[in-house]
Amino acid sequence: MSDAAPAGVVVGDLEKVYVDPRTAEEVVAIRGLDLTIEPNEFVSIIGPSGCGKTTFLHMLAGLRKATGGRMLVHGKPITRPGADRGMVFQDYALLPWKTARENVEFGLKIKGLPAAERTATADRYLRQVGLDGFQNKYPRELSGGMQQRVALARALANTPEILLMDEPFASVDALTRISLQELLMQLWESEPRTIVFVTHSVEEAVFLSSKVAVFSARPGRCARIVPIDLPRPRRWAALQAHPRTAELRQELLALVQGGIAAPVGVA
Amino acid sequence: MDAVRAEHLHDVPTGTRLVHAVQRVAYRVWIALDVVPGLAAFVAFVFPLAVIVAVWGALAAVSLYPDYLFPSPGQVAVKGWELLANGDIVRHSGASMFRLGLGFVVGLVLALPLGILIGVNRTASAFFMPPITFFQAIPGLAWVPLAILWLGIGHKAVTFIIFNSVFFPILFNTILGIRSIPDNMVNAALTLGASPWVLVKHVYLPGALPSIVAGMRLGAGYGWRALIGGEMIATSTGLGFMIFDARQFLGTDVVILGMIVIGILWLVTDVLILRPLERRTVLRWGTVRE
Ligand SMILES: Nc1ncnc2c1ncn2[C@@H]1O[C@H](COP(=O)(O)OP(=O)(O)OP(=O)(O)O)[C@@H](O)[C@H]1O
Numbered sequence A: 001m002s003d004a005a006p007a008g009v010v011v012g013d014l015e016k017v018y019v020d021p022r023t024a025e026e027v028v029a030i031r032g033l034d035l036t037i038e039p040n041e042f043v044s045i046i047g048p049s050g051c052g053k054t055t056f057l058h059m060l061a062g063l064r065k066a067t068g069g070r071m072l073v074h075g076k077p078i079t080r081p082g083a084d085r086g087m088v089f090q091d092y093a094l095l096p097w098k099t100a101r102e103n104v105e106f107g108l109k110i111k112g113l114p115a116a117e118r119t120a121t122a123d124r125y126l127r128q129v130g131l132d133g134f135q136n137k138y139p140r141e142l143s144g145g146m147q148q149r150v151a152l153a154r155a156l157a158n159t160p161e162i163l164l165m166d167e168p169f170a171s172v173d174a175l176t177r178i179s180l181q182e183l184l185m186q187l188w189e190s191e192p193r194t195i196v197f198v199t200h201s202v203e204e205a206v207f208l209s210s211k212v213a214v215f216s217a218r219p220g221r222c223a224r225i226v227p228i229d230l231p232r233p234r235r236w237a238a239l240q241a242h243p244r245t246a247e248l249r250q251e252l253l254a255l256v257q258g259g260i261a262a263p264v265g266v267a
Numbered sequence B: 001m002d003a004v005r006a007e008h009l010h011d012v013p014t015g016t017r018l019v020h021a022v023q024r025v026a027y028r029v030w031i032a033l034d035v036v037p038g039l040a041a042f043v044a045f046v047f048p049l050a051v052i053v054a055v056w057g058a059l060a061a062v063s064l065y066p067d068y069l070f071p072s073p074g075q076v077a078v079k080g081w082e083l084l085a086n087g088d089i090v091r092h093s094g095a096s097m098f099r100l101g102l103g104f105v106v107g108l109v110l111a112l113p114l115g116i117l118i119g120v121n122r123t124a125s126a127f128f129m130p131p132i133t134f135f136q137a138i139p140g141l142a143w144v145p146l147a148i149l150w151l152g153i154g155h156k157a158v159t160f161i162i163f164n165s166v167f168f169p170i171l172f173n174t175i176l177g178i179r180s181i182p183d184n185m186v187n188a189a190l191t192l193g194a195s196p197w198v199l200v201k202h203v204y205l206p207g208a209l210p211s212i213v214a215g216m217r218l219g220a221g222y223g224w225r226a227l228i229g230g231e232m233i234a235t236s237t238g239l240g241f242m243i244f245d246a247r248q249f250l251g252t253d254v255v256i257l258g259m260i261v262i263g264i265l266w267l268v269t270d271v272l273i274l275r276p277l278e279r280r281t282v283l284r285w286g287t288v289r290e
């Protein structure tokens, strides 16, 4: 039809087969995965353990290669990692020999920004995630939740078009998790961008997302898309009371636990 | 209560009380020495050595060996003064230290990039590891004959032998350090747009540094041992040559003197350069690996 490249992310018939180099044994992690992500959409991925969610994110980031199918970002195939696709890891993955500020500055330094500008930008993002005054601390001097904030600031400061988040709040305590979720919502609502967010928590997916992609058990594929038609801005206090919240949670839980997404062979 | 304790004290055997008294005095001395920072630790280090020298002196006095085979501490001290005055010790130590430094630098400069390459790249690892594992098993001194034939007697041959001893520990520790960096640290840098060079500079090198420094210390130690051995055969200067040469003229005092200088030089290098370097990197980098 049109020559214009489709905006956003288009994934078609994606496949990833891992081959054990010693035994030549094959594990089909993903097969027949189709998913379309609109620009500035907040998509959560939910599904049983081992269904290929991390694998999928890493392939979007260009950290692992697909063994079949298509993955297009703005019409262009993904070949390698790039600053246009930022990532937040479950284990924070901060560089221990850099301070909080140096970690956040790192991407800007790679881009060649002058030092003064880098520092100003890093400090602004650190303030946004509530870490004013911790700029010169090393990761080991910060709590888990604070480290995850630094990792979030680091990814945001680099202004990626697409932000990939792999269970970023899974390893922090419940209260910190809630404050990080609200923080992420505020940031996203004031400055929307495409976010692909992997989680095991139905509550989290409902709270954050524009739509939720429910993956099937391995080999993973997108079994169902559930649009989250909850009002914004999203805040926990308001959302808990909303009648749709409970319905959507029920629906997702049923999909994850029973039927399509049930893990096979899991005791 | 007090009565019980007093009685208890009474029961303590005289021998034990004597030990306690000595301990109290030792403690007082320790505290007194501590006025100067590090002095107490220094005395604690030197005292056992002083005992050894005393035993050596006693043995020399009653020894069945003649003086020229088993010299007394006094004889060695006199010889030490003489060789210090005529510049022999300085000359030979200088030659040894120079070679160690040169061999060390060459070893480091070659081992570091190769270690990074092998640690990062699977193909490079598959190609280089078998020959490296093989050559690593050959002691540095086994290279002496070839080193002499190829490079002649002198600095070059000895430096080559030292290089051989320094290279492998640094190489292996670099590989180990690189491989123990968590994948996601590398992934994080990649998703921030890091080029291979940025990865090396900001992730691989700092991440592997504590391990690299440990390898440097190990390598310097191996190099020092190989140096003395190599100098005995492949050159006509250096501490190794000095003690081996003295043997021909039954100069046991020079031999022992040389051994003492070798020990002191190594300790000084280790305490003043290598250990602080190791402590600094470990301190600064802290808990690098989660
Ligand atoms: N590097 C790898 N080599 C071989 N197999 C792998 C590798 N990474 C993942 N797999 C396999 O691929 C499948 C999907 O793994 P992946 O980590 O993507 O799952 P996941 O959905 O993220 O799971 P979880 O929810 O537990 O994090 C699993 O069966 C896993 O064993």
Ligand SMILES: [Mg+2]
Pocket: A053, A054, A055
């Ligand atoms: Mg995962």
